[in-house]
């Protein structure tokens with residue numbers, strides 16, 4: 001019998017009941033909750049007179065709607081200017097109180113983007129099933145966990161039953177072989193993967209990332225990688241557990257305590273695909289050939305090396321594809337064959353659940369240090385992923401580096417990743433962004449988003465246009 | 473949830489790949505704490521010429537006459553014909569809520585994003601996957617024929633064209649059963665309380681740090 005993939009192991013350990021038709025009732029170990037996708041689920045519980053099955057498996061925080069300017073933030077929930085955003089944050093507070101769910105409220109130091117705080121608190125552990133009403137829940141797969149986004153009906157289902165009916169995906173291995181060159185980060189790797197397999201390439205699959213370049217990544221880098229598995233169409237992305245994973249988890253507030261630690265570690269050390277495991281599909285990427293990546297269009301698969309040019313739809317035979325490219329270029333206000341380094345930007349956003357952890361802050365600060373944001377940049381903002389990331393960065397003096405260079409240093413939240421709060425692009429504005437989606441209107445109606453790594457975003461802020469961070 | 477019954481509906485074509493959930497329902501409408509009333513803001517940025525915000529009177533807003541759903545021939549459409557990777561992007565269930573509230577019952581595409589696909593079933597919206605060339609042929613027919621409708625029969629898993637030809641489609645049995653009977657998922661799972669408790673007891677032994 002062939003060995004098991006990591007995905008098989010995680011799946012098998014959580015089957016409550018196999019329905020015999022490829023679906024199973026799966027047990028959920030951790031449910032993360034935020035204000036946008038939960039109100040209707042709590043409402044559903046109330047209407048049906050149901051209670052959460054296991055209150056302590058839930059952890060909540062508001063992140064999408066919270067203001068990031070210090071003044072508005074410090075005036076508390078009542079001070080949120082947009083009344084509809086305020087209502088959503090208040091509703092989360094009330095629901096958590098009513099149902100007894102732990103919540104890191106808006107001005108709690110532990111508050112932050114849900115996908116940053118789960119791992120930070122050790123609430124995400126190897127071997128767990130982790131769900132959240134948010135597609136970027138795939139992030140948590142970096143720990144050798146099975147983590148995936150769910151809709152609001154499933155949020156309610158998880159609250160009520162601690163289980164979900166799921167269909168088993170097929171298993172894909174994306175092996176990133178060899179060492180990535182200097183300047184190539186986890187973000188560049190994952191953008192290159194999406195560029196290769198396409199935004200639907202992972203549909204129906206759970207992706208395991210492996211290979212030397214992945215083993216070389218830090219845990220935070222692996223989170224960036226798994227975060228964007230969903231942009232490749234895969235509901236879940238994952239990386240096998242190794243010593244780095246275990247070191248990262250150790251001592252965090254929700255991590256296993258002394259009495260269980262050894263037992264947990266022994267269990268976690270089995271969380272990798274067996275050498276004879278069979279994947280349904282295997283994709284190889286040569287890490288040694290990679291360069292920093294920049295998206296040029298309105299889908300994350302529309303991506304090229306910083307040293308390339310904007311592609312030409314005329315060179316594509318497939319008419320659906322070339323029409324899509326034309327629409328994207330029109331929206332982005334770009335001409336085919338323009339060198340990427342000739343594209344000037346108006347705003348720079350460093351943040352989001354993809355790239356707002358301490359290592360991301362450090363990478364951007366290293367580029368910003370002793371330099372100045374270019375005159376054509378209207379706004380360059382750095383938004384840490386959580387209160388604790390912010391605190392750590394300030395202890396290291398990173399906030400000063402940013403402010404001296406002309407960046408704004410903000411309070412933690414999703415911010416301009418999706419512009420549900422006041423942070424957004426104006427029509428036609430072009431942004432170098434470390435977030436994960438360059439969809440039309442994502443960062444504000446008519447806004448034009450180019451996805452890049454934190455170092456590349458900082459470099460664009462300094463140069464005023466895209467540039468290989470190595471050439472700055 | 474309403475039971476899904478056989479119906480015949482006008483087909484509207486959405487001729488672009490990778491239609492994402494931000495396009496289906498822009499994020500400002502996600503601030504609602506309700507699950508209904510999203511229909512008027514379906515495809516808001518494509519459908520109207522001005523910028524939409526929650527609470528606006530949508531009946532007075534300037535329409536983009538080029539947008540497909542604003543064309544008279546597609547009024548009352550219940551079937552949306554789409555290209556590959558429809559519904560990619562976020563997990564927001566507001567996307568199927570908006571489509572359903574607008575009046576769609578079925579979406580046909582060569583492929584769907586996973587979470588969107590899953591969410592649709594929870595809301596009585598049936599996503600049907602057909603081969604890309606079959607979808608392509610449908611696009612041509614719909615665009616050439618004003619008033620083009622399809623009959624969708626879930627029980628028999630067929631779509632009937634106006635010329636009488638049938639196309640059959642696949643759907644997993646459990647999902648079909650739930651749609652046809654309009655069943656509540658949570659109620660079904662709670663029939664397995666004993667299994668869940670037994671699992672928890674066993675797991676507590678193996679991995680006590682999880683509890």
Ligand code: SF4
Nearest residue numbers: 136352353414417418
């Ligand atoms: S940072 Fe962006 S992608 Fe991440 S959870 Fe927030 S809105 Fe979603």
